[in-house]
Amino acid sequence: MISAQVEELTAETLEEAKPLLPAHYDELAEHKLAGIPLNPQYGLYLARAAAGQVLYITLRDQGKLVGYLVSFVAPGMHYQDCLTATGDIFFVYPDHRGLEGGKLLFTTWIKECKRRGIRLAQVGMKTRHAKYVRPLLEAIGFVETEVIFWQFLEEGR
Numbered sequence: 001m002i003s004a005q006v007e008e009l010t011a012e013t014l015e016e017a018k019p020l021l022p023a024h025y026d027e028l029a030e031h032k033l034a035g036i037p038l039n040p041q042y043g044l045y046l047a048r049a050a051a052g053q054v055l056y057i058t059l060r061d062q063g064k065l066v067g068y069l070v071s072f073v074a075p076g077m078h079y080q081d082c083l084t085a086t087g088d089i090f091f092v093y094p095d096h097r098g099l100e101g102g103k104l105l106f107t108t109w110i111k112e113c114k115r116r117g118i119r120l121a122q123v124g125m126k127t128r129h130a131k132y133v134r135p136l137l138e139a140i141g142f143v144e145t146e147v148i149f150w151q152f153l154e155e156g157r
Contacts, residue, residue, distance in 0.1 A: 004108035009070070057105055076120065
């Protein structure tokens with residue numbers, strides 16, 4: 001049985017999530033295409049979590065971690081009266097997709113955002129995976145509002 005729950009991001013829960021990160025990176029990271037290796041700032045994640053600025057939702061199948069959603073919680077930079085949850089990363093192991101896990105992950109996140117008084121929840125996705133994620137997000141009330149452009153620059157220039 002798949003379940004989603006709010007958990008604290010701690011050194012222990014971070015260690016549990018680390019084995020999922022290479023699969024996430026291999027499938028989704030644009031940085032990989034530019035030759036930039038995965039190298040998270042784990043200490044910064046833990047510091048922000050200790051300051052109450054991380055919202056961590058896990059997806060579990062009979063207790064085993066099979067997905068996660070991490071967001072940062074802070075007042076908006078342009079709207080300081082608007083507590084905002086900004087999605088950092090989300091991932092569901094491929095063999096657990098299509099089982100309503102993604103929907104459960106996001107609806108649990110939204111429920112917790114509301115409980116915490118967060119006024120804006122925002123999440124991004126890689127454009128090459130939007131055809132899978134966009135319908136899910138729209139079905140639970142999200143509206144596409146922004147497009148981001150990237151340009152990897154040559155090293156040292």
